Amino acid sequence: MMIIEEIKQLIIDSLDLEDITPADIDENAPLFVEGLGLDSIDALELGMALKKKYNLKMGADNDENKKHFYSVKTLADFIQAQTKQD
Numbered sequence: 001m002m003i004i005e006e007i008k009q010l011i012i013d014s015l016d017l018e019d020i021t022p023a024d025i026d027e028n029a030p031l032f033v034e035g036l037g038l039d040s041i042d043a044l045e046l047g048m049a050l051k052k053k054y055n056l057k058m059g060a061d062n063d064e065n066k067k068h069f070y071s072v073k074t075l076a077d078f079i080q081a082q083t084k085q086d
Contacts, residue, residue: 003076007050011072014049015042027072035071043069054079 008022011031015038029035032043046069050056056079058065068078 003079004072006053007072007075007079010049010053011036011046014045025072027076029071031069031071031075050075050079054083056082 004027005022008025008027011017011025012020012022025036031046032038038046047058047065051058058068068074
C-alpha cells in the first residue's frame with residue numbers, strides 16, 4: 001500500500017470518520033479548517049497515531065509541525081524523510 005493511502009486510512013481510523021473513504025480525501029487539500037476540516041483535538045489524535053505507526057519524532061516547533069500536517073502529501077513527505085534517517 002502506498003504511504004498516501006496508508007495515511008488516508010489512518011486518518012479515517014484514528015479519527016472515526018465514518019462517512020469518509022480514502023478516495024474522498026484529496027492528498028493535496030488542507031487537513032485543517034478548510035479541506036477536511038480537522039481541529040486541534042484531531043491533530044493531537046492523528047499525531048499520536050502517526051507516531052505510533054511510523055515511530056516519528058516530532059519537534060516542539062509548532063510552525064514546523066503545521067507545515068508537516070498541512071495535507072496528506074506533506075505528511076507523507078515528512079514520514080518518508082524521517083524513516084530514511086533511521
